[in-house]
Amino acid sequence: MKGKTPRRLPPKKASNSQKDPVGVYCRVRPLGAEDEECCIEVISNTTIQLHAPDGLKANRNGEFKETQYSFKKVFGIKTTQGELFEDVAKPLVEDIIHCKNGLLFTYGVTGSGKTHTMTGSPGQGGLLPRSLDMIFNSIGPYQAKRYVFKPDDKNGMEVQNQVDALLDRQKRDIIKFADMISPEEACKADGVDEDSSYSVFVSYIEIYNNYIYDLLEETPIDPIKPKPPQSKILREDQNHNMYVAGCTEVEVKSTEEAFEVFWRGQKKRRIANTQLNRESSRSHSVFIIKLAQAPLDADGDNVLQDKNQVNVSQLCLVDLAGSERTSRTRAEGSRLREAGNINQSLMTLRTCIEVLRENQMCGTNKMVPYRDSKVTHLFKNYFDGEGKVRMVVCVNPKADDYEETLLVMRFAEMTQEVEVARPVDRPICGFAAGRRQRNQERGESPTVLNQLLQSFPPLPPCEISGPNDDVTLPRLIEALEKRHKIRQMMIEEYNKTANMLKSVLQEQDSNLLSKENFIQEQRGKLGEKDKMLQNQKNEIDRLEKKSKMLEYKIDILQKTTNIYEEDKRSLQHELESREQRLQREMSEKRRMEARMQGIVTDSKLKWEKECERRVNAKQLEMQNKLWVKDEKLKQLKAIVTEGKTENRQPQRPSREKDKVPAKRSASPSPVPVRLTDIFQPVFNATGPPVRPLHRRSHSAGGERWVDHKPNTNVDLDTVLQPNLPNAIKVNAPSEKALSKCDKYVLTHQEVASDGEIQTKLIKGEVFKTRGGGQAVQFTDIETLKQENPVAASRKRRSSETGPDGEPKEGDWTDVETRCSVAVEMRAGSNLGPGYQHHGYPKRRKP
Numbered sequence: 001m002k003g004k005t006p007r008r009l010p011p012k013k014a015s016n017s018q019k020d021p022v023g024v025y026c027r028v029r030p031l032g033a034e035d036e037e038c039c040i041e042v043i044s045n046t047t048i049q050l051h052a053p054d055g056l057k058a059n060r061n062g063e064f065k066e067t068q069y070s071f072k073k074v075f076g077i078k079t080t081q082g083e084l085f086e087d088v089a090k091p092l093v094e095d096i097i098h099c100k101n102g103l104l105f106t107y108g109v110t111g112s113g114k115t116h117t118m119t120g121s122p123g124q125g126g127l128l129p130r131s132l133d134m135i136f137n138s139i140g141p142y143q144a145k146r147y148v149f150k151p152d153d154k155n156g157m158e159v160q161n162q163v164d165a166l167l168d169r170q171k172r173d174i175i176k177f178a179d180m181i182s183p184e185e186a187c188k189a190d191g192v193d194e195d196s197s198y199s200v201f202v203s204y205i206e207i208y209n210n211y212i213y214d215l216l217e218e219t220p221i222d223p224i225k226p227k228p229p230q231s232k233i234l235r236e237d238q239n240h241n242m243y244v245a246g247c248t249e250v251e252v253k254s255t256e257e258a259f260e261v262f263w264r265g266q267k268k269r270r271i272a273n274t275q276l277n278r279e280s281s282r283s284h285s286v287f288i289i290k291l292a293q294a295p296l297d298a299d300g301d302n303v304l305q306d307k308n309q310v311n312v313s314q315l316c317l318v319d320l321a322g323s324e325r326t327s328r329t330r331a332e333g334s335r336l337r338e339a340g341n342i343n344q345s346l347m348t349l350r351t352c353i354e355v356l357r358e359n360q361m362c363g364t365n366k367m368v369p370y371r372d373s374k375v376t377h378l379f380k381n382y383f384d385g386e387g388k389v390r391m392v393v394c395v396n397p398k399a400d401d402y403e404e405t406l407l408v409m410r411f412a413e414m415t416q417e418v419e420v421a422r423p424v425d426r427p428i429c430g431f432a433a434g435r436r437q438r439n440q441e442r443g444e445s446p447t448v449l450n451q452l453l454q455s456f457p458p459l460p461p462c463e464i465s466g467p468n469d470d471v472t473l474p475r476l477i478e479a480l481e482k483r484h485k486i487r488q489m490m491i492e493e494y495n496k497t498a499n500m501l502k503s504v505l506q507e508q509d510s511n512l513l514s515k516e517n518f519i520q521e522q523r524g525k526l527g528e529k530d531k532m533l534q535n536q537k538n539e540i541d542r543l544e545k546k547s548k549m550l551e552y553k554i555d556i557l558q559k560t561t562n563i564y565e566e567d568k569r570s571l572q573h574e575l576e577s578r579e580q581r582l583q584r585e586m587s588e589k590r591r592m593e594a595r596m597q598g599i600v601t602d603s604k605l606k607w608e609k610e611c612e613r614r615v616n617a618k619q620l621e622m623q624n625k626l627w628v629k630d631e632k633l634k635q636l637k638a639i640v641t642e643g644k645t646e647n648r649q650p651q652r653p654s655r656e657k658d659k660v661p662a663k664r665s666a667s668p669s670p671v672p673v674r675l676t677d678i679f680q681p682v683f684n685a686t687g688p689p690v691r692p693l694h695r696r697s698h699s700a701g702g703e704r705w706v707d708h709k710p711n712t713n714v715d716l717d718t719v720l721q722p723n724l725p726n727a728i729k730v731n732a733p734s735e736k737a738l739s740k741c742d743k744y745v746l747t748h749q750e751v752a753s754d755g756e757i758q759t760k761l762i763k764g765e766v767f768k769t770r771g772g773g774q775a776v777q778f779t780d781i782e783t784l785k786q787e788n789p790v791a792a793s794r795k796r797r798s799s800e801t802g803p804d805g806e807p808k809e810g811d812w813t814d815v816e817t818r819c820s821v822a823v824e825m826r827a828g829s830n831l832g833p834g835y836q837h838h839g840y841p842k843r844r845k846p
């Protein structure tokens with residue numbers, strides 16, 4: 001990966017012809033001493049054949065076929081580390097020197113020789129020490145002084161000034177030396193830019209359980225209580241290259257020094273694995289060699305102090321974890337989980353390769369899941385055409401590994417089909433000497449063309465002096481031939497230069513193409529983003545619609561609420577008005593009640609008064625009756641004592657002096673009629689004056705009678721019946737009848753004290769009242785009575801000899817005629833059939 005630099009080369013080539021498949025090599029290690037059966041046979045230098053072991057064949061009933069796998073190159077058991085390096089790693093080292101990146105990883109099951117291939121052992125240095133050696137052999141004389149280049153911690157490089165670099169140099173540790181490769185094996189890259197200055201930086205990381213650990217980090221190791229190492233994270237630099245953030249980058253100036261750093265990391269890895277009880281075969285180790293180069297200044301003495309001119313390329317050497325499945329390691333618990341994760345990252349590598357292959361073969365644009373594991377994420381740029389990718393598939397031919405090896409082979413086969421864009425060569429102007437060389441040769445050598453031009457011979461004089469002139473023509477011919485030769489040379493030189501220019505132009509063309517490609521890619525990305533935007537817009541539209549709908553709903557609800565509130569208000573209003581009405585009605589009722597109460601009290605009082613008045617009237621009436629009786633008694637006495645002929649003067653009875661027990665009438669019911677306020681006893685002779693209206697004449701002829709006979713009366717076949725000519729017969733009092741007559745008679749029947757029915761004829765006069773009605777003043781009562789002769793004599797006897805000296809009935813006849821009671825009846829008043837006739841003295845009919 002390169003730093004920030006305008007000279008950074010485009011990552012991809014446009015056409016397929018400029019793509020390279022991932023270089024997959026196969027290395028078969030020798031069979032171990034204890035293993036006997038071999039399942040791999042190297043058929044040619046590109047093919048191997050797998051044989052299923054005997055046991056497995058038997059199990060599968062001979063169905064199994066022998067399979068062949070082809071690789072870019074197959075390295076048999078006799079292949080040396082040097083040979084392998086020559087074919088596999090050397091081109092990558094050349095690339096890094098020419099500003100191109102490289103990725104080399106070893107893949108295989110545990111014990112297949114991955115570490116042996118990558119690291120090797122003393123005297124059998126692997127690809128890593130050899131790569132380092134070659135780099136230093138190549139750039140050795142052109143290395144920058146230490147600390148001139150300085151990592152900027154953002155995957156880029158800075159150029160330090162001389163003073164700072166010097167200060168940093170003094171802080172450096174002394175480094176030990178270890179040799180792994182014999183001097184005669186040393187190799188060197190060609191075409192190193194002499195006008196640049198170089199520096200090598202190494203990093204060493206380990207990826208375990210999908211965590212990245214920096215193996216070169218300087219942390220004090222506590223052997224008693226070891227602290228678990230801090231993991232690192234991956235970041236993307238401004239050129240979209242992945243790098244391990246905060247990873248230690250050690251500047252090394254020689255192979256020895258680089259080894260030293262590597263071993264330091266190895267040691268740390270070993271210690272950590274032991275302390276944390278890890279299985280080393282389950283971790284991936286990544287050794288990163290970074291080569292920084294920058295052009296020298298015009299003098300060719302110092303590096304140009306311009307960060308933008310710094311070029312960084314890197315070679316990643318990856319020793320992957322064993323590819324075998326988990327079951328084989330018989331791991332348990334957390335170890336099993338870790339193993340799962342490691343297998344997971346290899347699985348992701350396989351998936352990425354598969355997707356890459358599918359995309360390339362089918363022209364699809366599926367997303368490659370680099371991010372699913374740290375290993376693939378870290379190297380994603382390589383697969384995207386950022387550098388050459390090579391894989392050494394290591395296999396152990398032992399039969400035990402057969403099944404796992406089969407899987408390894410399948411993966412290898414698939415990987416080979418993936419093509420990675422070929423990194424572009426940096427244009428190198430080879431026809432001119434480098435600045436360093438120019439400094440040495442300055443002022444000495446003109447260019448070839450100039451030299452040729454200068455050596456161009458002038459034409460000799462071509463005038464022929466005579467026919468025998470043998471000199472001129474041959475001289476001319478010679479000069480012309482010489483000139484022709486020089487011309488030829490110049491043409492050649494021109495052609496060469498033209499070719500060079502052509503290639504440069506082609507290069508630029510391809511640059512342009514790749515730029516176009518890049519633009520195309522960006523366009524694609526833009527399209528994607530556009531699509532995303534469209535989607536988001538759609539989503540926004542949808543949400544807007546939804547929000548509108550919700551707003552509409554809210555509106556409706558608001559309206560409904562308003563309506564309800566209005567309803568509520570009106571109902572409340574109605575309720576209030578009804579309450580008010582109720583209140584009003586209640587108060588009205590109360591007022592009414594009070595009024596009623598008043599009326600009731602009033603009428604009660606009135607009626608009380610009325611009753612009292614009536615009682616009083618009754619009392620008076622009774623008193624009067626009593627008085628009448630007393631008077632009668634007195635008269636009776638007087639008769640008894642003074643003789644019957646004597647005229648009797650009516651006197652006011654003195655109740656106190658001559659009290660006679662009152663004889664009560666046998667009236668069956670109390671008087672139900674309204675009596676007049678005035679209740680006056682009337683005496684025929686000398687009593688209180690009778691009203692002037694009042695006539696009293698029994699004999700007056702031409703009078704008209706109202707003959708009142710209630711229906712209840714019983715016909716007793718009485719002989720003596722009143723003879724009333726022209727009488728109006730009624731059975732109930734009638735005002736109309738009264739108005740036509742001036743006499744009134746009521747035929748009244750009652751049961752006498754002896755059990756006989758007696759009939760009374762109560763007579764009265766009708767007169768007009770001042771109020772326009774009629775009043776009846778009773779004046780006379782005639783009593784008709786039938787008697788059983790036996791009972792009557794007995795009775796008479798007993799009554800004549802009454803012990804109390806009461807007057808006999810027969811003695812009453814005269815008195816009765818002289819006694820009358822005037823009863824004024826008010827017109828329109830209830831005169832029921834049973835109105836009362838009191839026990840006046842009976843008139844015995846002769």
Ligand code: ADP
Nearest residue numbers: 028029030109110111112113114115116117281
């Ligand atoms: P891995 O890293 O794949 O687990 P190693 O590289 O540790 O395997 O190899 C296991 C053993 O096999 C080591 O002792 C190594 O020396 C030996 N070995 C592997 N490959 C070869 C080879 N090509 N030649 C000789 N010995 C080898």
Ligand code: MG
Nearest residue numbers: 114115116281
């Ligand atoms: Mg190993």
